[in-house]
Amino acid sequence: MRSRLVFIAILLFASAFEPAVRPEQRSAILLSWDGAGGGRVRANLAAGKLPHLARLVGEGALVDVEVTGHGTDTKPGHAQMLTGYDPSLTGVYSNGRFRPIPRGYSIFERLHQTFGKNGLATIMVTGKSGNLGSQSPEGSNGEPFSLARSSITVWDGDQIRPARLVGEHALRHLGRYAPKGRFFMFVHFADVDVAGHTFGEDSTAYDLALGECDAWLGKILAALATAGASERTLVYVTADHGFDKRAKRHTAATHIFLATNDPRVARGGEQRDIAPTILSALGVDLTKLTPPLPGRVLAK
Ligand SMILES: [Zn+2]
Secondary structure (H helix, E strand, C coil): CHHHHHHHHHHHHCCCCCCCCCHHHCEEEEEEECCCCHHHHHHHHHCCCCHHHHHHHHHCEEEEEECCCCCCCHHHHHHHHCCCCCHHHHCCCCCCCCCCCCCCCCHHHHHHHHHCCCCCEEEEECCCCHHHCCCCCCCCCCCCCCCCHHHCCEEECCCCCCHHHHHHHHHHHHHHHCCCCCEEEEEEECHHHHHHHHHCCCCHHHHHHHHHHHHHHHHHHHHHHHCCCHHHEEEEEECCCCCCCCCCCCCCCCEEEEEECCCCECCCEEHHHHHHHHHHHCCCCHHHCCCCCCCCCCEC
16 A cells, blocks of 8 residues: 555656656657757856756756758758758758758658557647748748648647747647657747847847746646656757847857757757657657658767
8 A cells, every 4th residue: 555655656746757768658849949049048047047947957968059051040940950851851941942841751750650640649839830831822832841731630830929829739739648648749939039039139038038938848847747748758948040149130040959858868969960869769760761861869
């Protein structure tokens, strides 16, 4: 009886990722803080203003990531983050030069190819339309996710909305999918980017937006614990691009970051390394992917 009570207590209070859970049983959440530069994230973390990110990093790592091979804007940043491929394969070079990402290349589709549609639910929630959109109006090129969309279990995008709404939707999806089985959820927060364009990279508003993203990270971690899914869920936080220092633009903003509770992550790298890091953590055999991913897992 006593051991059973102890067991229940451990289940209730266990809210950290358990590395012994096999990759084929894990879930993952990828959060994109649009326009969050690595330098400002580290400064706010050091100032104690990102407590939930600090807790996540305490279980895993915070590493420096460089955006390489494409413009530092939203479309190519997310296309590479969510596929691992360079623009020569995705066709997404910049916000102005793009085409739909070819079928089958996204993390969502790779997971379904490996584990089946019923083996894992995929969810995409965004705070911007267009640059992360799925629309394909007649006569237009088609937005980056217009071909991937039909393969994603829950498409919750094509809307411009603040962290409060994006976060609430993410919690709703978690409440539905996290208690049951495996899932991969991508959540995009636009607020840091919006604050940077409006008030500048060195503004209080930019730091406050980072703080709001951190508060939502806290709520997401709490929702995982409530669902009993903390031990089997990896959480990754990154950005599509950084921000030019003391400016309201991000034309040469290559410095970003990856924060995670994934204990394997042990070195910095490039944005193209994020997708293989997540796919391998979830049990996808990278050697079987065609075309081969150019990036490397961010492990030692
Ligand atoms: Zn922007």
